[in-house]
Amino acid sequence: MALAALGPMIAACDGAIERGPGFEHYSDDPSPRRLVEVLSGKANDERREILKRALAARAIAFTTEPYQAAGRAGENVIVEIGAGTHVLAFAAHFDRAPNSPGANDNASCVAAAMAAYERIRNDGAPVNLSVRFLFFDHEETSRLGSKHYARNHDLGRFVGIASLELCGIGDALGVWDVRGPAENSLLVDAFAVAADAEDVYHGTHGAVPRYSSDHRSFADAGLPAVGITVLPQKDEAVLRDYVDHPNRWRWLIPWFRPIIFRTYHGPGDRARTVDPAAIDMVARVVRRVVAIADERLTERSRRAETRSCRVC
Secondary structure, X not given: XXXXXXXXXXXHHHOOOOOOXXXXXXXXXXXXXXXHHHHOOOOHHHHHHHHHHHHHHOOOXXXXXXXXXXXXXXXXXXXXXXXXXXXXXXXXOOOOOOOOOOHHHHHHHHHHHHHHHHHHHHHOOXXXXXXXXXXXXXXXXXXXXXXXXXXXXXXXXXXXXXXXOOOOOOOEEEEEOOOHHHOOOHHXXXXXXXXXXXXXXXXXXXXXXXXXXXXXXXXXXOOOEEEEEEEOHHHHHHHHHHHHOOOOHHHHOHHHOXXXXXXXXXOOOOHHHOOHHHHHHHHHXXXXXXXXXXXXXXXXXXXXXXXXXXXX
């Protein structure tokens, strides 16, 4: 029997899926931790409505994009700040795998994206960037939400997109699927510089064939696009081995897996496993990425103007 078939059977032994508290638990104390707790265990339609209520509670304007794809009805939620020429996007899907409460995958990233937005808003909107937070539906179902978005929007202004995946466990940052247009891109370099500035250990990884996220819908369209994941630094070597050799039989035993994959897509992905410090780390780094990218694009614009004036 294949590893992919045995994985859910083993995960099912971890316990029953827990359903998180009601929205008032968040509205009483609108913290990232409580948002993860409220999202956990809810049906995907509920998670979407909780996200919209949470955005409204934090005075974050949003638009929605309903769609029909592969016989399913979905709705993406879009938040934007800045009115610059270039678009830098961060994706965080809000749906969960069927047999999982979906705390680290991917409520932690929804909370991190919201926290990053608020940090950027507090800094002031970027000058040469429009920063777009894309909360996608149906990532766990063949990436229907991000595929719909990528097909139905002009991507010509995009300078890159990073999908946040599993951002609630650990103290280090992994930038993965760095290949094609993402190599030597503004996006990847900005993450490296931002992580250093925030004193966050980080590593990069090339193609990850077995795993994907919403950034792949944009990579397929030729954009610089990567995945961003948080992990314990001490677990880096094990995680790289797991990604490079996913079919080893030892991974059938949860204890041998990388820490972030011990609960992945299983009932053990509960809110109590998510560390608010990891979410805050991601928010700080994303805010710094935006500042770095905006500064570099502003400098590019100045140089272009200077060259234009010399020609004149």
